[in-house]
Amino acid sequence: MNSIIDLYKSMFNEDVTTINQDCGGNFITIRELLSLSSMSTSRLIGGSSGLDNKCTSIVVWETPDGLDWLIGGEFILTAGYAFKDSPDIKDKLIDKIHERGCSGIAIKEGRFLDEIPVAMRERADQLGIPLVILPKSKVYTELVSGFYEAIFYKSNAYLLETKKTHEKLLDLVLDKKDANGVLEALGHLGNLSIVLAGPDQLIHNSFLHHTINHQLVRETDLETAFHEDNFYRIKIPVEFDDNQMGAIHAFSLSPFNNLIRHMLNHGAKIIGMNMKKVDLDIFNEIRIKKMITSLIIQDKDLTDDFMKNVTANIKWDNKRLSYGIGLKFYTDKSQMPGAEIIQRDLNTLLKIYDKNMTFLIGESNDIFLIFINNISQSRLYELIDLLRFKFSIQNSILSLSVSLSNPFQNLADLTKVQDECVVTALINKPGETLTYESIGTLRLINPLKNDPTVITQYNEIMLKLEDYDLQNEGVLLDTLFQYFNHNMSKKETSEELHIHVETLRYRLNKIQALTGCSTSSSEGLFTLQLMMKLKNIL
Template identity: 20%
Template sequence: MGNLANDHAEASQRSPYDARERAGDPAEESAKRAAKEPAEGRQATGAIGLTVDQTLTLPALTGARIVAGSAGRHRVVERVNVMEVPDILPWVKPKELLLTTGYPLRHSPTPLAGLIADLDRAGLSAIAIKPHRYLGDLPPELLRAADELGFPVIELPERVAFDDILTEVLSDVLDRQAAVLARADRVHRALAQIALEGGGLAELTAELARILGGPVLVTTPDGRVLAEHGADAVHDAPCFDTEAGAQTPGHPADRIVQSPVQRTAPHRRLRTESEPAGLTTHHGHQHALIPIVAGRVDHGRLVAFAGPRPFDAADVAALERAATVAALAVVKELAVAAVEDKYRADFLRDLLTGRLEDPQSAVAHAVTLGWDLEPVPNPADKQHRRKLVVLVAELDPGQSVLPASQHALRPARERFAAAWQNVVAARDRSAPVAGFNQEVVVVLKSGDDPDPLVRSLIAEVSGTGGGGRRTFSTGVSRPVSAVDDLPAAYEEARRAVRMGRRLNGPGSVVHFDALGVYRLLSLIPDPAELRDFARQTLRGLANDGDAEAEDLRTTLEVLLDTNLNVAEAARRLHFHYNTLRYRIGKIERLVGPFMERPDLRLDLSVALRILHMRGL
């Protein structure tokens, strides 16, 4: 309430309705405006109170009527304040009903239009005035300002007592809040019981959809659907991504992929990046979005769409409780998945590093894990013979991750491994996939040319598969025909990753059999040895930052690429023939007679390729 002890004379020394003096922080004012109930777009999440219309039905307000600003009659009242001083603004709060006798304003009736604008900016719900004793009739400019802003002005009868209004409004609000909390508690208990009995996200969404009477979804932080119930009815809503293939059946979005119900998710992605928490309405579709947070880690979003009736504060409170239970379910399934993944990863690491004494028995053990390591399903069927290919995908260093909210995301390596597991499972659930620290290893079954399959998987992981927040490099081994050859294939894929990043930078995709001489260079563990060889072979041409040396190196590369065809090299470099002959002489004075010595040309070619490698 207003501070009744404030001195009236002191207050009158200031300009109480100077909007410039009380404008405050624009962001704060914007937030207060957002707290009002709009017809479309974002709505308040916790509006537990009476509307202005409902307030007027209370016995204490019998005879009160809205004389201006009736467009705001649906604003929510959550508290009541009394204006006894002119400078009331420092003590008001959003969603208040402000009561006044007009006494504080009796000596300055003209600025009342400015007062209405200030109260509207502060997010108040309405002002109720007893005008006749001190103000007489309400000024027309006040009524016009209230109508323009949709800010309700209520005229109170003389017999109305403020203490009766305070008691009845606050009692009604408290009763409503108690009812909301009671309903939220019932929902929480029902969902917690499902979780305690072993139910997952699919069962939680089904029960919540039954309680609320509309579709319910659980998504990852970036909007990929984990579980849903009844979402087919709303998949065309504007809040879903319209990009084709944003989600495919059998292609769930995170590690939680075991439930068959989850694989029936709609083929869309919720645009969580543009959908704020709380109530939102798009073209008649009202939905509530609540973050799912556990241990300050952002696990996703709980989204519920309104059914035949619109959501109210009780529904939002119930959803907030449900989000807590959903967080428990997510954490539980992630914990189970983490144990399973570690066991699988340990087995696959032992197999790929050659620690298993009998690799053939590993094939039978892999079957118990749901993996198929048999490269040839039917040796007699030569038309459908397939080989094993090891793919290693490694997160590129130095790539930042922007959190989807103020809460932290799951560790990047966990989300990266989950993305690969889901994308590969959509193609072949029997293909081994495991995360080893910063890298993910996949054993694919493919024909002689695995490149189309590899490119397709990488595109899915980078796009809607969930691995696109950070760039990653990929290395692919040569196809092998036996499980015994998997350790060598794994080492090839790892070398391809390292060499691909050195040659092409982050995001490279390299097949080991396409490395050429770089296969040999990748075997040299000491980068200093490679640098020394390049400097000793190229001599003055190896100087970094020397424009002439770099220009001559380019000339040397073109000459070597054209097999010393001077005329062809001059054409590619756009030089005159004699100019190129002159440059050849300069190069030979620096590195030796390479035009006559094949061995020197080989050394120069290798040295130039070393210079193309990054990070040396």
């Protein structure tokens, strides 16, 4: 626990003065100044567009050269004594204090200036310099003390708010809130709608303070849901140990002050810590799902009681339609993410799509398998689109084929469902979605792989060709594949293989001699074609 607290303290080890300055504790605006009781008898006569100018100090000015000493941010109090011997000063007064960066000016009425010139008011309006009239009897000390009291209370109010915010964020660390819990707390603290997007540009978690009429699935959906004409928006990266883990997007109906920005930055760090921990939990969850899948597929002697317990524990509904999905990635193996990483991403994506989804995960050679319970065909294809989007964004070099089983219901049918996915994947192509139902004769041949007589014949024929090719650096199997692939046209096959037609005839005769299957009779060709199809399955 101490290590968590220490990490939190390092995150929030910021100079209090910096926070105070960022959050506005060292100034008040002209608008706030005029609302003070000490300014209740004053009148604003010009420069109203500058009411949000920041006042960092208040000064009394009564000498002609006094303006040259100003450094910016001052609110000027004057009785106009400087105008007495230098009347031309008032013509350039507003330009001068604007040039010096002053926030505004208040002039006592009827002391040394009987009337405020129209030109001065107009210039104040043009430059956004608030021009205020004070009663002749107003005491400066009352104004000055009121100003600095306001600065003091505003400073302490921001520090108190900062402290309370940090205490609530520390509670999130100590309570070990997940990403949803952190987003909800941040949303309540700042009256924000806030979402977490992953590096795959999908929305992983969200808390919506505002009502929107749009489904949030991809990061691009945020543009439509939170239109810039209606919402202020900020994006904060989520990182841990210099690893980019996504970003939080916050939306508000009012501008973000620096306290809210600090809060969101620290919230992003908490989410980064949590996401690292969640990764470890996901890997454990995947191992359990793979173990259940492996047991069901490999062990033929599982009892009915065992299957009932598994079905109940993972909340699989045997009355609902389910589908198997086989995913195959096509890329340079050196660029291929590890199997655990892909399975983690699949697990995360399925939960983003439907947090209540029931599914198992498996693997067969280089095909990643997902078995999804209770999903309609339309939602299945919607999910496939999301899968393609995720992996194209996450790694643009990946090309993906998707192979679908026939619909099934019972968890005990996973062996058959896996076979359907694997067989379909064998003839699928990069970028394609193919169903088991659509693969034709290969679907009819699939059951033959379990027939002992067929397997014996397969070994007698195919192993002879494989041995010959291995010992003679031959190409008989490839020749046979191309021959069938070109509808047994000798001309097209020889062109594909870049050999003479007589060379092709020699190879076909060699195949006949080794296997005993005639390459000129329908029965021999059928047997060879059947063995080649089985080769793809076995």
